Amino acid sequence: MKHIAPKLLGCFLGLSLALGQSTAAFAAPPSKGTMGFVIRDWFTSVYNSKFNDECPDGLTPSYDEIWWRGISREERAKITQNGLNPPLNRLPYAMRRGPKGENVCLQPDVVKDPPMRVIEGKYSYGANIDGTTDGRATAKTCKHEKFTHPDGTPGIDNQMYRLVGCIYGWRKGGLPEANAHEGRGTSGLGMILVEITGVNDKDPRNSDNVTITFHRSIDQFALDGNGKPLPYSSYNIDTENGKNRYGDKLKGSIKNGVLTTDRGDVRVPYYGGYGFMHPAIKNMALHMEIAEDGATATGQVTGYYNADEFLYWVGGMVGHATTAADCPALHVAARQLADGYPDPKTGECTHLSTAIDIKAYSAFIIHPEQKSASR
Amino acid sequence: MALQLNVIKGLLLSGVVALGFGMAGCSDGEPVAKGAPPTMRRLSNEQYRNVISDIFGPQITVAGQGDNLARADGMIAIGSRMARITPAGFEKFYNLARLISTQVVSPANRDSEFPCTPADPKVADDTCAKQFYAKVGRLLYRRPLTTAELDEAVKAANEGAKTKGSFYAGAAVGLVGMLTSPQFLFIVDETEPDPDHAGQQRLTAYAKAARLSFLLWNSTPTDDLLTAAEKGELHKDSGLEKQVDRMMASSRLDSGVRAFFEDFLRFEQFDTLEKDATIYPAFSLKVTEDAREQVLRTMIDHLITRDADYRELFTTRKTFVTGPLARIYRIPVTRPSGNAWQPYEFPEGDLHAGILTQIGFAAVASHPGRSSPTLRGRAMRESLLCQKVPDPPGDVDFSKFEDSDSPNRTARERLTAHRSMEACAGCHKITDPIGLGLENLDGAAQQRTTENGAVIDTSGDLDGIQFKDAVGLGKAFHDHPATANCVVDRLATYAFARVPRTEDKAYVTYLQKSFANDGYRFAPLLKRIALSDAFTAVAPAKTEQAQLETKP
Known part of the structure; x- marks a missing residue:
């Protein structure tokens, strides 16, 4: 460990000193032991086998296919120019297939579609969030099946993967999240800042007691000529009436450059598919491996994602043609698979356990109330 | 083109005499330095842009530039003295002049650029053309135009107006001529007999104004400075110091310091x-x-x-x-x-x-x-x-x-x-x-x-x-003692556009000591040079040939 520490230590010491001696623009008190990251990559963690073994009946039929099957050969020919129209142009017809022409993504209850295909495989990325080995119901969870991590770790909770894993658009590299990723890169919306305080200046890769605060940036990503993010850029946090608009915190530690946190409810910004959300991820934890030079970090967010928020986002998504999901079936399956936070009245769970892969870049996080920065 | 190059040659061989680092020492111990060859410096591209902006306003776009000046003896300032304009280089200046002139006479700008309105915008107007060229020519040439120069510009404008059926289009023709003339493209150290030293020459007040302005502001003399020159104030210590103080107090000093x-x-x-x-x-x-x-x-x-x-x-x-x-x-x-x-x-x-x-x-x-x-x-x-x-x-x-x-x-x-x-x-x-x-x-x-x-x-x-x-x-x-001495040496080189010679050693040493005594502050050094006799004095004409033959 000692052989890699000096690189990072040098950066950290430089930062700490910089903050302590800055000019009027950075006249805040020293902010030693602080480092920051901006999250660039945010993708639902999905495990895809080579031959789709986890979806033994194949990928789930899309909204377009459901609609296609429901109309006569003559209607198909008329609406689709004998099938020549691509899915995107068929979207208005396929979506508005309610009895009164309702949009079935905005009103999924007006039709009853066949159940969608969900993950039946054994493996998934993620973490054991509920603490059980068998997925039995607890005070905060509903009974569900567990996965095994590809590295052999049992007891993995990831019902979001079970829900979306057989949808074409959510397979690895699928367009909905790729487009959302691109949108965040060009718009500057939904950028998550991770601020770690309490870092041990003498050995920042080993810090027993750190606090992790999540912010939203109001500055866009700094990109190089190839569109790749540049580390060491500065990002101002989003505020409302002078107060941090986000700012939820988790406790954690860094060991050998790996950050792990306790679990807690964290609200983060999210932008994708031309829609903006700020979901509260319940019982969330962050696991992040910081590169030796401190410039980048990769890791995973795990926790419970609100099913309604997810379905609302999918329902309003412009690019349904890229998701190939079927909204009515997705709504039904999401309710059935939800494994977290039972509704006190109905007892039905409202959240889906999930895992999100992230990649982050070293960043200076600027607090307007302090007029200072940290990295 | 050939005519203009001949003018340059003529200027070099006739009215211009050698400059020196000082004829008589200043009261604070400035030593006497011998003269040097005359300088005739081509405007740098940055100076060109500054001049156009100062005279015609920042709304005039200078879309291009002339040939870059070459570095000589460690400084581009020296290269500016050695610069010649090649046919290809002249074409660049000609194209720039056309673009600038077109903008100056355009309907959007003519009201602010012209001191008068022609009686009929479709035909030539001697009176208005003369007023216009007298105004801008004084700033472009850094001195009042001679009668011949003014007449030549008006003549070109009249012919242009006749051909193009527009007073303003004609005025642009005359302006192109000015913008491509050596009197504009080169900063010429013109001299006159020194009334205080019989048989000797001195820089004209306008030439002093140009030297000061390009050193301190990296641009052409303003109307204020030319007026001071016209009144003879720059030949008096108090008048010179007043102008130097005024220029050094201006935010435009930044431009001169940046250029150096x-x-x-x-x-x-x-x-x-x-x-x-x-x-x-x-x-x-x-x-x-x-x-x-x-x-x-x-x-x-x-x-x-x-x-x-x-x-x-x-x-x-x-x-x-x-x-x-x-x-x-x-x-x-x-x-x-x-x-x-x-x-x-x-x-x-x-x-x-x-x-x-x-x-x-x-x-x-x-x-x-x-x-x-x-x-x-x-x-x-x-x-x-x-x-x-x-x-x-x-x-x-x-x-x-x-x-x-x-x-x-x-x-x-x-x-x-x-x-x-x-x-x-x-x-x-x-x-x-x-x-x-x-x-x-x-x-x-x-x-x-x-x-x-x-x-x-x-x-x-x-x-x-x-x-x-x-x-x-x-x-x-x-x-390191060379650090401070080097910047003094280079600033003197920059100001005089030549490398100090052996006989200038005493003057440079004087500047270096003064720099140290002033706490190594740059502005006092710059002011000392601007006020020094060496900066504006010229050597006797008879030393010109010897100077030209002496390599730095």
């Missing part, structure tokens, strides 16, 4: 600066632009705004940064986007201190993909200490330096191996010990502590002054 340091620090290197985007992804074109500006902002703030010791430029931690620069320096800024400049002070303990550690020096004096202690060392010696480093021989064997299988991981180790070759050792002993002091900054000036896994050793010495790192190197430059 751009020449002094060889800023033309920024024009061709490129970095390997794979190795240094954060080093963009914007970084190049901002790095140049950062050095100049630091200098103006330090030397003019705070009137601080010149030598502290090598140790100061105060500077200004933008978002793109901050990513290279790996420091926080409150406004990371756009072009926002923010003051920043590197903390004690940081390796960034002084201009040597700025991107504008450390990255410029480097290769596209790696640092170069040799290039950095040479730049330090030549630009900042005024020392000459010989060019490398043509058959240098770089194999030991560039061997990818070499066990030498750091530049110090590679250069040590390279220096084992006798032919290389001599120069590298001059450059490398100081260049290696900046090795904690990579080829983009990003801080680092190791190279290829090996810890970098940045210790060394500058002519006997020991240092441990980049900060110490800056301190060594601060303490």
